[in-house]
Amino acid sequence: MAYDLIVVGGGIGGSALAATMAGAGWSVLLLEKSAEYEDRVRGEWISPWGVAETQRLGLYDLLKGAGGHHLTSHVTYDESIPPELAEEAVMPLALLPGVPGPLCIRHPVHCQTLFDEAGRRGAEALRPVKVTGIELGASPSVTYEHDGRTITASAPLVVGAEGRQSKVRKAAGIALNQDKPHHWFAGLLVDDVHGIDETRQSIGTEGDFGFLAFPQGGSRVRVYGGYALDEMKRFAAKDGTKKFLESFRFRSAPANDAIAEGTPAGPLFSYYNNDSWTDEPFAEGAVLIGDAAGWNDPINGLGLSITYRDVRIVSDLLKDAGAGQVPDFRPFAEERAERMRRLRFAGQLQASLDMEFGEEAKARRLSYHQRRAADPEVGMHGIAIMAGPESVPEDFYTETHRNRVLGRAS
Secondary structure (H helix, E strand, O other): OEOOEEEEOOOHHHHHHHHHHHHOOOOEEEEOOOOOOOOOOOOOOEOHHHHHHHHHHOOHHHHHHOOOEEOOEEEEEEOOOOHHHHHHOOEEOOOEOOEOOOEEOOHHHHHHHHHHHHHHOOOEEEOOOEEEEEEOOOOOEEEEEEOOEEEEEEOOOEEEOOOOOOHHHHHHOOOOEEOOOOOEEEEEEEEOOOOOOOOEEEEEEEOOEEEEEEEEEOOEEEEEEEEOOOOOOOOOOOOHHHHHHHOOOEOOEHHHHHHHOOEEOOOOEEEEOOOEEOOOOEEOOEEEOHHHHEEOOHHHOOHHHHHHHHHHHHHHHHHHHOOOOOOOOHHHHHHHHHHHHHHHHHHHHHHHHHOOOOHHHHHHHHHHHHHHHHOHHHHHHHHHHHHOHHHOOHHHOOHHHHHHHHOOOO
């Protein structure tokens, strides 16, 4: 069977791209391996610049209607700052026109909504599917098993949207660069969290733990925690989930007690924080989007925003080329390489500030908060995370600025 486009991976990026291109009149085959989307401890917070990308793709109203929940303010807690002072410095998150703030939506619901929309717009959306073969080059094809049948489909282009272990990336011979991990990062969905502002996200560091909390609406909150690399088994025992929640009890963030007393509503996963990237996310007959093309440090929370921009740029190039044609993906590669470089820089600063522990790190954070209050330019990496890496001038992605942020001599 022949199509204009084959998309391998029916998660957020793959389904969004399939929906976009099917809506543009392309014949699209969308292949998803899972029979049911599961909580994978990721993909439930879209930064304002990512929300703007969903609007440009015409998907925002769909996501909002599926339960999307906006956060409108941010507060940073720290062991060196009284909580009342931290809350006086609350930051509004309506940084972009027409975007109230970050958008939260449950990952399985997010995936299912987009997968269904791809089918509604005319894509042949299949699941569960086992991909058994991928041929690229001048005549791309994908062989897969579905409903007891083995089928080979062809198209001028195969899109790899199946995440970090991408089979399309492997078939294309595209290698990823990876930096060294800085800390462990764990996540959990928590229910029955009462008495907090459901429109306010928060982060903070105290003792040997750093946290991030993103209310999902109602009594549900997605939380993350960072801890040192040498504590691999900190939350690995049977009581690991309980210990993880107890770690949120901060003197500097009293409202966190509500999180600690909440009910786990999903699995607890821990993973490294490192970045991965490729400067050329395409090969003859293939292009990669989302995590298949590399990912940013999860401390920034930008996986969805990165993915939606990938979808928007690739879909624009495809539409400009015309149905069944393969565009020049070099503009996408160039933009993505610079985007990921800038976000690596922002993530490194965030990790150095929020996920290092001890007296020296505490003093560095206090100095940073004091200097940022006097000079907002010191915190420009936070603007890059919220408003987009291109919103901050290039001068702020230099070693000189890194030293300025961290209070080091140049």
